[in-house]
Amino acid sequence: MRKDIVVSSVLLAGVIALYLSLSLMDDPRAVIFPRVIILVMGVLSLLLLAQSVLVRGKGAEGEAGGGFPFGRFSGCFVLILAYFFFMERLGFYVSAFLFFVVVTLVLGSRGLTIRKGAGRVAAGAAFTAVLYVLFNRLLAVQTPKGILF
Amino acid sequence: MGEFLQYFPEALTFVNLLTLVLGVIGGLILGATPGLSPTMAVALLVPFTFHMEPATGLILLGAVYTATVAGGAISAILINIPGAPANIATLLDGHPMAKQGKSQTALYFCFISSLVGGLFGMLIMVLFTPPLAKIALRFGPSEMFWIAIFGISVMAGLSSGSIIKGLIGGMFGLLISTIGYSPLLGTPRFVFLDVLTGGVAIVPALIGLFAIPQVFSLVETLGRRIERPDFKPEKGVLLRTIVENLKMVKTLGIGSITGSIIGIIPGAGGQVAGLIAYDQVRKFSRKPESFGKGNPQGVAAAESANNAMVGPSLIPLLTLSVPGSPTAAVLLGGLLIHGLFPGPDLFLNNAQVTYTFIASLVLAQVAMCVFGIAMSRYSYMVMSVPNLFMIAAVTVLAVFGTYSVQNSFDDVIVMFALGTLMYIGRKFGFSPAPVVLGIILGPIAEDNYLKGKLIAETDVGVFSYFFTGAMNIIIILLCAASIGYSIYGEIKAYRKAKEGGI
Numbered sequence: 136m137r138k139d140i141v142v143s144s145v146l147l148a149g150v151i152a153l154y155l156s157l158s159l160m161d162d163p164r165a166v167i168f169p170r171v172i173i174l175v176m177g178v179l180s181l182l183l184l185a186q187s188v189l190v191r192g193k194g195a196e197g198e199a200g201g202g203f204p205f206g207r208f209s210g211c212f213v214l215i216l217a218y219f220f221f222m223e224r225l226g227f228y229v230s231a232f233l234f235f236v237v238v239t240l241v242l243g244s245r246g247l248t249i250r251k252g253a254g255r256v257a258a259g260a261a262f263t264a265v266l267y268v269l270f271n272r273l274l275a276v277q278t279p280k281g282i283l284f
Numbered sequence: 285m286g287e288f289l290q291y292f293p294e295a296l297t298f299v300n301l302l303t304l305v306l307g308v309i310g311g312l313i314l315g316a317t318p319g320l321s322p323t324m325a326v327a328l329l330v331p332f333t334f335h336m337e338p339a340t341g342l343i344l345l346g347a348v349y350t351a352t353v354a355g356g357a358i359s360a361i362l363i364n365i366p367g368a369p370a371n372i373a374t375l376l377d378g379h380p381m382a383k384q385g386k387s388q389t390a391l392y393f394c395f396i397s398s399l400v401g402g403l404f405g406m407l408i409m410v411l412f413t414p415p416l417a418k419i420a421l422r423f424g425p426s427e428m429f430w431i432a433i434f435g436i437s438v439m440a441g442l443s444s445g446s447i448i449k450g451l452i453g454g455m456f457g458l459l460i461s462t463i464g465y466s467p468l469l470g471t472p473r474f475v476f477l478d479v480l481t482g483g484v485a486i487v488p489a490l491i492g493l494f495a496i497p498q499v500f501s502l503v504e505t506l507g508r509r510i511e512r513p514d515f516k517p518e519k520g521v522l523l524r525t526i527v528e529n530l531k532m533v534k535t536l537g538i539g540s541i542t543g544s545i546i547g548i549i550p551g552a553g554g555q556v557a558g559l560i561a562y563d564q565v566r567k568f569s570r571k572p573e574s575f576g577k578g579n580p581q582g583v584a585a586a587e588s589a590n591n592a593m594v595g596p597s598l599i600p601l602l603t604l605s606v607p608g609s610p611t612a613a614v615l616l617g618g619l620l621i622h623g624l625f626p627g628p629d630l631f632l633n634n635a636q637v638t639y640t641f642i643a644s645l646v647l648a649q650v651a652m653c654v655f656g657i658a659m660s661r662y663s664y665m666v667m668s669v670p671n672l673f674m675i676a677a678v679t680v681l682a683v684f685g686t687y688s689v690q691n692s693f694d695d696v697i698v699m700f701a702l703g704t705l706m707y708i709g710r711k712f713g714f715s716p717a718p719v720v721l722g723i724i725l726g727p728i729a730e731d732n733y734l735k736g737k738l739i740a741e742t743d744v745g746v747f748s749y750f751f752t753g754a755m756n757i758i759i760i761l762l763c764a765a766s767i768g769y770s771i772y773g774e775i776k777a778y779r780k781a782k783e784g785g786i
Binding site: 146164167169175180207219238259278 | 332451455456459466468472473474499500503506670673676677679680683684687693697700704712729730733734737
């Protein structure tokens with residue numbers, strides 16, 4: 136329940152901040168509906184806080200925690216951000232291939248051999264080729280252009 | 285029924301049939317892949333249907349929806365991990381059968397029972413959807429506003445362990461839907477960053493909320509070993525299983541009827557259908573003790589029920605915009621991006637697209653059974669796809685799908701931000717489905733609330749307009765019943781946990 140106390144407190148702070156931000160809006164008529172929603176959210180956050188304080192015991196605590204792999208998670212997060220950065224510069228297909236290969240090599244670096252590495256590069260190439268043929272050639276979907284294609 | 289038969293041939297054109305078959309095969313593979321939820325699979329596909337004809341796009345989404353529910357049984361049976369919540373009851377007897385070396389038989393039981401239940405559910409949908417849509421014709425702004433709130437209250441109760449968290453999620457979704465320019469006055473709201481100028485579109489939200497948390501969850505599970513039973517295909521099993529399966533008239537009947545009834549109730553979902561049907565069949569069985577130890581009737585009951593649920597779960601969606609399951613909520617997003625608004629409009633002005641879609645769902649049930657059986661012997665390969673590849677592939681598809689709708693990099697940033705936020709939210713017990721429904725139903729709720737308010741101020745007053753009238757009261761009572769039932773369930777679970785603790 137400690138998790139619920141934290142989350143309801145954060146929600147309440149957010150709700151108050153959002154409610155105060157409504158006064159900055161140009162036309163008060165445009166915020167009628169958002170104001171109602173924010174008020175309801177405030178009431179629900181208070182109820183959650185009350186429930187987490189009053190009701191003792193094991194409640195819904197979300198997904199089972201276990202040991203959180205912080206290193207792997209932050210590695211994946213940074214790689215996705217890097218993918219976004221390079222997507223507009225290198226083009227969609229080149230960056231997708233590089234992302235596929237780098238993610239599989241970095242996150243699966245334990246017990247990596249040359250053969251396994253080559254397999255992942257081949258899988259990345261095959262995946263990108265399928266995307267290219269399906270979406271660029273057959274469906275003519277617009278994607279960010281960069282070097283090569 | 286007449287219009288259904290009139291438009292049935294439209295589903296049989298070459299392009300539509302090809303789309304249907306590809307959708308079913310793809311859906312079976314996606315459903316069988318551990319770590320890929322059907323909802324996420326449909327969410328990832330929504331943007332690609334944008335480039336297709338509306339009917340073809342909807343056929344693809346419908347086929348994937350149908351096939352992922354059945355495909356989820358493959359991982360439930362083979363590795364004891366349900367591909368979807370709807371397959372929870374399947375693993376109770378399916379996995380013990382696999383451990384006894386009867387994987388092939390269990391999979392055949394699953395697909396044949398799915399076909400029987402699925403066709404029954406579709407029949408219910410074809411018969412009941414058009415008349416119910418006509419009732420929705422009478423709805424004014426106040427009723428439509430309450431219907432939107434009803435949808436959120438139902439999904440809030442279904443998708444989270446806590447009704448309060450579910451409702452907060454729904455309200456959060458409604459709030460997200462107000463970002464951007466006000467539809468009536470054109471003034472900006474909550475545009476704190478440039479990327480939010482255009483508001484939050486449905487597709488980036490759908491993909492972000494379902495796909496990105498899944499990617500991070502896969503990262504968490506990297507390195508965990510999964511026990512896989514031996515899979516040895518044998519000859520002659522199919523015919524034997526068909527005969528044995530079709531003899532289970534009572535089991536299939538209970539499964540199909542239970543699934544159809546549960547499907548019509550918005551938000552009850554496939555897992556409830558499967559578990560109730562399983563429980564009923566066990567109670568009526570002469571050998572209830574054999575359930576949970578590899579009884580094929582358990583697989584037949586669960587699978588006929590969860591597939592019978594698919595058709596009826598679309599009845600409230602197509603008539604009232606209230607999805608019967610999280611995947612149906614994503615399907616609602618698919619309808620809206622093609623400019624199709626659920627309700628009478630769907631059957632009056634877009635009859636061709638709507639009935640072609642419905643006809644294709646019937647065909648998808650048959651295709652699902654045929655290809656499911658054909659692919660059974662290769663299903664083991666799907667289980668072997670490493671999570672590492674899934675992480676990379678899902679991320680790339682999420683980015684691609686988001687970008688391709690409006691060619692906007694801002695959408696990609698919004699998608700990733702929402703997804704990361706949802707991943708954190710899941711750690712605190714929040715679920716993406718109410719948020720998505722809030723985003724989808726937000727404009728409907730706001731538009732009808734403001735219209736109703738304008739009408740009310742010149743007429744009977746806001747309170748009387750929204751809180752009186754038979755239909756308003758019925759929908760408000762349904763909202764209250766939905767929330768009340770969830771609270772009752774929570775109290776019951778709390779008491780049980782407390783007693784267990786003592």
